[in-house]
Amino acid sequence: MGQWLDSLTTWLSANPQWLGMAIFLIACIECLAIAGIIVPGTVLLFAVAVLAGSGAFTLGETLLLGFAGGLLGDALSYAIGKYFHQNIRGLPLIRHHPEWIGSAETYFKRYGIASLLVGRFIGPLRPMLPMVAGMFDMPLLRFVAVSLVAAAGWSVAYLLPGWATGAAIRLPLPEDFWPQAGIVVGTLALLIVVSLNSSIRDHRHGSRLISGSCLLALIAVFVGWPWLHDFDQGVMTLVQEHRRQALDGAVVLITRLGDFRTQFFLGGLLTGLLLLVRQWRHALFAGCALIGTAVGNGSLKWLFARARPEVLTEPLTSYSMPSGHSSASFAFFLVLAVLAGRGQPTRMRLTWVLLGCLPAMTIALSRVYLGAHWPTDILAGTLLACCVCALTLTLVQNREPLPAMPVRVWWLVLPACAALMAFFAFHALPAALLRYQY
Template structure:
């Protein structure tokens, strides 16, 4: 019996599977029970089976959405009706710090805590219950519950669903393909972890930052330079991580580009990875990659930044607006120059890309600049211990955006690497420049309103406007 047949024998029928997805989503969001149930593992496994059965993705997402809404609703009702008894219930009488942590989270983020909390493991089952305990208006909670579930369902189920659609191809992968796939995943994860760790260590609370500050105090010229870097801005803190990022990414970009130019064609790695992607790509993966392509083209980027641009204008954050616009305009110019320098042919050239070269990937570099700068600006408004969440969110968006170019077949893998490096160089330059021009800290934006407007505009762009 093959591995696939063994997995099929273990799987429930499609009708029961939809019920299981709804129940898992409900239980994971349910107070008390959700603390001990490995919901992420179960929902990923169920979504993989749904993909393998080729169940309609809309129906799968609807079941998960309804389960999540009901689970949070029951938790909110429990908090409203049992607020006096909850501290004495298991497990809170043994771990009162869990309630304290959830209460602080709710007090810090208010209405947004329901939206954010659904994606934060330690407080996910607690926030709706605490919202009920803290007398949050039922109508306000309802809208927050619906909005968060609408975002949670695709974010948690689509990766597992796509895995289920493609696991037969993964099991029947050509010789050497598994090695390339493992290397690709390991490289992306290692780079993300290294970036996150380095950013934290170069922030004010990091060990490397403290060591540099201690070293600077031992020398007059070092102390003068250090004080100059840290002075004159609202935050009083030079973006040291951006400076180090520039020193690392610029020479790596130069070396990588020279290597690509010397090859005069795709690298052996490019051909192997492209063959691997072609072997596992399914119609659903290609459709999602097409949507990402539309979200990342010129019109998509304009729509993504339009609401935030208007808010920055309204709040008179002209320095942030000019640097964001300059970063996007600069990366567009850099992409054009690099493409004409390399003149590298694409693996496939659809009509809307005729006359356009392959290296570097403009979608990748633009995504890195857009979401990287957004993460940096958002991190300014967050406590230091939560800033890593903004950067990890940017990474989680940029990686699929880049890999979608391989699924469509319009870029080689080395194009994605070049685009990512070029985007990091642009991000570092913009952040360093912004430090010299910012006159006041950024205000916290109205996340809920701007996010809903952006999502509505992006959906309209994907489904009703042609590619650009």
């Protein structure tokens, strides 16, 4: 496999005119029924994304190619399921591996539309679920709508890391950037492994161990950030190198979702609605997690008093570390993810957390793009939110686990929160654009 991958990347490096087609086809195969299980598409996507980031394609072009390829794979898989229906079980490969379609079928029957969103990030299920949706005659328009959303998030999650790696290799970065980046990435990888392992193997004390691990990592960031200067400067250089005025408006819309006022009213709305429908323990968890994160963020900012980057034409006067946008957005979306995962299997709960991290991470990264925060600022804000949320969940579940919320509550909470976020995102946009010019 390694030799074949090296040959492919060497050939694409020598023939960059085929790189765009390679990204499109690999993304399509990764999401195509049966083929997506056999072909190691995740490794291939990372490899071609590295080549794209080395100067062949912009980030937008790379993501668009992956998005389009993923949509085509979904469409072909859906068409296969729609055409064959139950006769799919007789196809040669599926006949010899009935577990491939069996797990996807069970997942789809249990979670419906949510399975297509969540299952997109679960390797063995990703290529099979669209086929199962066609097999069970899911309405085409509904499938297309869900597939558009799922493919967009998937392309970012699977292509952005490789593209950023390729772009970083190309640029003249500070001398100690790569060793420091290795330390940061290694620490985060260890934290993720510990969190996953504790969640899967030790349900009773999992959230307590996650909270403690995040606290240790947070302390390490606050102690070590002066020695991570090259990492901060390198990432900032990488991001600002690819900043485009045409994207500023969209990024400002995203960053406004993490503004203090937006998150204050969102937290109040979420907690108030949970109290209104008498979900007392869920409201206690949401309120304490959001308030605890906000108080912790303000206190740490005042304590460390770190200056912001001097990228903006009119630099912000408040302190920089930890990032309030990062901590508030991660706290809010993690609370939603934790509540969505109550009463569900471990893998489903973890997947909801992953989905919750995607919009929060987008808001956090927008702060580095706009030059309002250092990378270690958003890292500290993220760890703070994870620590407080896990600790709050531990305390709320001290005697018994949080039960799942009724579906009717979600039909009230999600539209209300989405409407409020849209209002704040578009309100006073021209003033925000002026503020984040550089």
